[in-house]
Amino acid sequence: MSNMMKQEEIETLRELIKDVDTAMLTTVTEEGLVSRPMKTQEVEFDGDLWFFTKKETNKYEEILHDQDVNVAYAGKSYVSVRGRAEIVEDLGKKKELWSKAYETIMQTSYDDPNVVLLKVKAEAAEYWDTGNFTKKIAFLYKRMTGQSSQSTDVNETIEMNK
Numbered sequence: 001m002s003n004m005m006k007q008e009e010i011e012t013l014r015e016l017i018k019d020v021d022t023a024m025l026t027t028v029t030e031e032g033l034v035s036r037p038m039k040t041q042e043v044e045f046d047g048d049l050w051f052f053t054k055k056e057t058n059k060y061e062e063i064l065h066d067q068d069v070n071v072a073y074a075g076k077s078y079v080s081v082r083g084r085a086e087i088v089e090d091l092g093k094k095k096e097l098w099s100k101a102y103e104t105i106m107q108t109s110y111d112d113p114n115v116v117l118l119k120v121k122a123e124a125a126e127y128w129d130t131g132n133f134t135k136k137i138a139f140l141y142k143r144m145t146g147q148s149s150q151s152t153d154v155n156e157t158i159e160m161n162k
Contacts, residue, residue: 009125013079014045016127020075025051025118027062027069027085034062035072038118039105041097049081049120052094052102056114063087063118071120078128081120088117 017023017040026035036059041050049071053059063069063085073079088094091110094117098110108115 010045010047013081013122013125013127016077016079016129017045017073017075020073020079023049023051024072024074025059025069025120026072027059028066029058029062034058038071039101040073042099043097047122049083049122050097051118051120052097052106053116053118054106054114055116059118060087060116069120079125080127081122081125083120083122083124085118085120088119089113090117093117 021040022037023040024035025038026033028034038051038053041052043050064087067084067086069083069085071081071083073081094110094115097117103109106112106115
């Protein structure tokens with residue numbers, strides 16, 4: 001397995017998630033897994049996903065204790081990205097990614113010291129290409145009849161940087 005994500009894999013994932021406004025971020029807690037919606041940053045996907053949050057949130061504390069996360073996208077296709085999260089407090093990066101919408105949503109500005117970025121470095125992604133109706137029908141039929149659905153090539157797994 002290569003340590004570098006192939007350009008074609010980046011482009012495939014970029015295409016699949018580019019129009020999905022909201023992702024579900026899953027973090028690890030002492031009680032188990034917790035998911036919550038997060039607004040996707042309008043940034044060209046290059047292997048990293050970016051989200052804004054505040055320090056006074058559970059997800060901030062959870063990521064400080066366990067950086068393993070999952071980000072799920074549902075749109076025309078379905079994408080699940082496994083990765084490692086890190087807290088980024090770089091003022092320049094916050095300014096670059098900030099928009100007026102965040103000012104309204106978060107009731108503050110990018111230079112608020114409580115506002116941080118979550119950078120998720122993708123390690124692997126799995127996606128289900130639902131754009132092909134024939135593949136979808138074959139996949140569902142095989143699932144309903146108990147047959148292996150692998151041969152319909154509906155989903156793909158991509159291993160990325162480790």
